[in-house]
Amino acid sequence: MATWNNLDTLASYKKLAGLKNHVDIKEAMSGENGATRVAKYSAPMAEGLSFNYAAKQVDDTVLAALAELAEESQLADKFEELYNGAVINTGEKRLVLHHLARRQLGTDVVVDGVNKRDFYVSQQQKAADFANKVHAGEITNAAGEKFTTVVQIGIGGSDLGPRALYIALENWAKENGVAKMEAKFISNVDPDDAAAVLKSTDLAHALFIVVSKSGTTLETLTNEAFVKDALTKAGLNPANHMLAVTSETSPLAKSDDYLEAFFMDDFIGGRYSSSSAVGGVVLSLAFGPEIFARILNGAAEEDKLAANKNILENPDMLDALIGVYERNVQEYPSTAVLPYSQALSRFPAHLQQCDMESNGKSVNRFGEPVNYVTGPTIFGEPGTNGQHSFYQLLHQGTDIVPLQFVGFKNSQIGMDVVIEDSTSQQKLCANVAAQIVAFACGKKDENLNKNFEGGRPSSIIIGEQLTPESLGALLAHFENKIMFQGFLWNVNSFDQEGVQLGKILAKRVLAHDTDGALKSYSDLLNI
């Protein structure tokens, strides 16, 4: 059994803390040194991706210290315990089994007589069979016509991951002839969200998936009622159009209001649920079950690498360790995720939840306050758009923000044009290469307003093309990175008590049970 200790009690962490500013990234990345580092500091990921960390503030000395930290904090052992069914989510006393939904790692985990791997696989099979029947016209609307659109109703983890994955493959699927149904998403309780989707949807040919693990989320239940109302007003029976994805213990599971229900369980956290029926039903309907299976295979391949004890061969663990060095030793408060891929436009939004809801904690896994900083603020946008937005601060602002670039050599659609001797794809890739060096090396100017200090660290994940497999590997990489960071900070990355208070106060506002500032704001907002 691994032992769980606070980061600041570890001898290896104290050693690492002595390496503050050990690498001058400006110097390290300039001239031939830079070229050597780009070739040297790269770790293969699954599905042809690679994690290049040449422009991070590391060298062999820092890497050796990070390896000691990985060993002393037993990261590999903790991961092994997690996927073999230990109660890692101490706050809720739950197992953490999203890796098992990808099928490949670990022994069989049996809970209350149920083999969990078999359970997840059976739900995936159920989703696959259902999707195949919809595509074949064996499950139709009341008029016997095929469904053409699928709308997911959910929020947080029941929206962000699946939506990011759908958008990531939407164009790829059309290009590769596997686009089966258009997918849309309703998440916000703002009535304009549901209204806009419903107004642009042919209701008679639409399936709606209500996705809520708990089955109690206010926004989702409100939007479900909103959609049912619209269906009824259109003369349609909601029970012929609505599906549910939920846990077997949720109130939704007991309802007969759905054409079909698919299950996950409490051992898969919302923000880690894209690999379960939460992502599986909508993506199998949109692209076909084979494509969803390919995403899972990509994730499973990355998970295998995450089990490696050698940090130089474990890009997920290495990325996590470098992130902790940046956060706790270098004291950088935030991290930007910058995919140079329009298809990944919602991926940073997914990571915002996955990372900040997991590691935005001030107490350790035993409920005791920690004396060090934990999860950074995560934000991001695709490049090159971000360059024309917030990169000013990243280049010349007073805070140093570590950057995580993602880039692909080839576009998904392949349509391109040569303008001034280069394609658009080449321009995209040229920009990410330029940014890495500009951030690291800067450029001296006598005019301080035009001076670039440099010394701003970044890494890049590079792939051939964004495909189902590489997308799955990318998803798993960040999930695993976040998990390892939680281990290092000794926090429970799998609960989210911090979201409760706002929900409770909102209920009080709606019940007119307010006083003080809560009453004043309620009055100001005319509630």
Ligand SMILES: O=P(O)(O)OC[C@H]1O[C@](O)(CO)[C@@H](O)[C@@H]1O
């Ligand atoms: O799937 P559910 O239970 O509706 O929860 C949705 C989201 O709400 C949260 O609980 C936060 O409020 C997230 O953790 C979760 O992903």
